Each structure stands twice: as C-alpha cells, then as structure tokens.
Amino acid sequence: MNRFKRVKAVDVGTLTDGAVIERSIRDSESFAVIFDRHAPYIHRYLARRLGAGIADDLAAETFLVAFRRRERYDTARPDARPWLYGIATNIVSQHRREEEREYRLRQAYVPATSEASHDDRVATVVTAQSLRRMLFGALAELSTGDRDVLLLIAWEELTYDEAAAALGIPVGTVRSRLNRARRLLRDALGGDSTITIEEAMSNG
Structure with a gap:
C-alpha cells in the first residue's frame, strides 16, 4: 500500500x-x-x-x-x-454500486454462533445481528450525500466542521444531512430511541 x-x-x-x-x-x-x-x-x-x-x-x-x-x-x-x-x-x-452491494452483502451475512453459548448471550448476539442487518440495509438506501456525512461522523468521528471541510459543504448542510440520515436510520431500526445510531454502527 x-x-x-x-x-x-x-x-x-x-x-x-x-x-x-x-x-x-x-x-x-x-x-x-x-x-x-x-x-x-x-x-x-x-x-x-x-x-x-x-x-x-x-x-x-x-x-x-x-x-x-x-x-x-x-x-x-x-x-x-x-x-x-x-x-x-x-x-x-x-464506486457507488460496489458500496451498496457491499452493504447488501453485510445485510445478508449472519455470523455463526456457538451452540454452547448461554441463552442470554445468544439473545444478545441475535439482537445485534438483527440490528446490523437493518442498519446495512438502511445505509444502502440513504442518498449519497447523507451517507457520506453520516459515515464520516459516526464511523470516523469527524466533527461537523471537519466533515464540512472534507466534503466542501457548509456546516449547516452537514447538520441537516446528518439529522435526516439519523432519522431515516432510526426509523429503519424500528424507532428505538434507546440506542444511538453511532452505537448501532460502532462495530460496522
């Protein structure tokens, strides 16, 4: 590299x-x-x-x-x-098509769980897998601009100012795109307000 x-x-x-x-x-x-x-x-x-x-x-x-x-x-x-x-x-x-295909593949992928796991651990893993499937499906549906802002902030932990500089857009546009993306993803996750989008994406 x-x-x-x-x-x-x-x-x-x-x-x-x-x-x-x-x-x-x-x-x-x-x-x-x-x-x-x-x-x-x-x-x-x-x-x-x-x-x-x-x-x-x-x-x-x-x-x-x-x-x-x-x-x-x-x-x-x-x-x-x-x-x-x-x-x-x-x-x-x-590479937009490749990116959306990547999210679809992740949406479909379900890691194997150990049969020896305790019931509560299995339930936790199943819940996490379900959230990830819904998350990646929703990411594939976002507009490109909203997705760019969301991923730079949620995954890469850029500030609003840094995301604006990276994308060459006003900070106000970053805020509006991020709010819209968060709302759409929260709806895709069933409207669960107990988990933030950043938490849902933390292991993405």
Missing part, C-alpha cells in the same frame, strides 16, 4: 501536517510522513465502505491524488485528515 519512500521521522515528525505538506512541495519525500500518519485511518474508512478487498488500491489512490494536489492544500490547517477523507469520499463516489 505504501508507494512513498519514507523519510526519517526526526526530520519532520514534530511538524504539523500543514507544515509537512508545505515542505513536501520542495522535498517530495517528506509527503511519506502524511502517509504514515493517516494511511491506517483512510484504509479503514475505505474498507468499511467498499470492503477490504479493494481498500488497499483505493487507499493508495487517495494518497497519490493527495500528493498531486498538495500544492493546493491550505497549510494553515494543522490536520490533513479531513482533506484526505474528502479525497477518499470522492473516490468512493466512483
């Missing part, structure tokens, strides 16, 4: 992402630090959305796109992760 040569951490390890990217304009190998800092998170995000089989290639593509666009990065921003999530989300947008 790593197509960038590494530089010694002592050279730029204490710099902000913005400073590292600024340096990488004249010293391209410095960009490897951005990869090392954020690749695991971007890879996880892509694997969650499109499956592990394609995540390696798309994570590499994300960082290659970022590398080519690094001169456009606002170096006053100390954390490049929202920017990288935005690039990754744009790449996901090219």
Whole structure:
C-alpha cells in the first residue's frame, strides 16, 4: 500500500501536517510522513465502505491524488485528515454500486454462533445481528450525500466542521444531512430511541 519512500521521522515528525505538506512541495519525500500518519485511518474508512478487498488500491489512490494536489492544500490547517477523507469520499463516489452491494452483502451475512453459548448471550448476539442487518440495509438506501456525512461522523468521528471541510459543504448542510440520515436510520431500526445510531454502527 505504501508507494512513498519514507523519510526519517526526526526530520519532520514534530511538524504539523500543514507544515509537512508545505515542505513536501520542495522535498517530495517528506509527503511519506502524511502517509504514515493517516494511511491506517483512510484504509479503514475505505474498507468499511467498499470492503477490504479493494481498500488497499483505493487507499493508495487517495494518497497519490493527495500528493498531486498538495500544492493546493491550505497549510494553515494543522490536520490533513479531513482533506484526505474528502479525497477518499470522492473516490468512493466512483464506486457507488460496489458500496451498496457491499452493504447488501453485510445485510445478508449472519455470523455463526456457538451452540454452547448461554441463552442470554445468544439473545444478545441475535439482537445485534438483527440490528446490523437493518442498519446495512438502511445505509444502502440513504442518498449519497447523507451517507457520506453520516459515515464520516459516526464511523470516523469527524466533527461537523471537519466533515464540512472534507466534503466542501457548509456546516449547516452537514447538520441537516446528518439529522435526516439519523432519522431515516432510526426509523429503519424500528424507532428505538434507546440506542444511538453511532452505537448501532460502532462495530460496522
């Protein structure tokens, strides 16, 4: 997955992402630090959305796109992760059908449970599986914009401001999309107000 040569951490390890990217304009190998800092998170995000089989290639593509666009990065921003999530989300947008198919597959998949499990443990597992099936089915039905906002906040724990920066939309739009997505998913989960959407998605 790593197509960038590494530089010694002592050279730029204490710099902000913005400073590292600024340096990488004249010293391209410095960009490897951005990869090392954020690749695991971007890879996880892509694997969650499109499956592990394609995540390696798309994570590499994300960082290659970022590398080519690094001169456009606002170096006053100390954390490049929202920017990288935005690039990754744009790449996901090219694979919408694959993403929806991935959720349908997860909706259909039911992990085996041990027959030796206690009754209460079995009941808990069955309930969790039922919630996950409903959740992934609902995710496949969300509009792309609502799904992007929801997953960046619920899975990747971005703030509203960070999600807005990642997607290039106003914070108010993030709030309205998130509220709509939460309402639709809560309806899909039977209107259960005792569990938050983030909790339902925490092991997604």
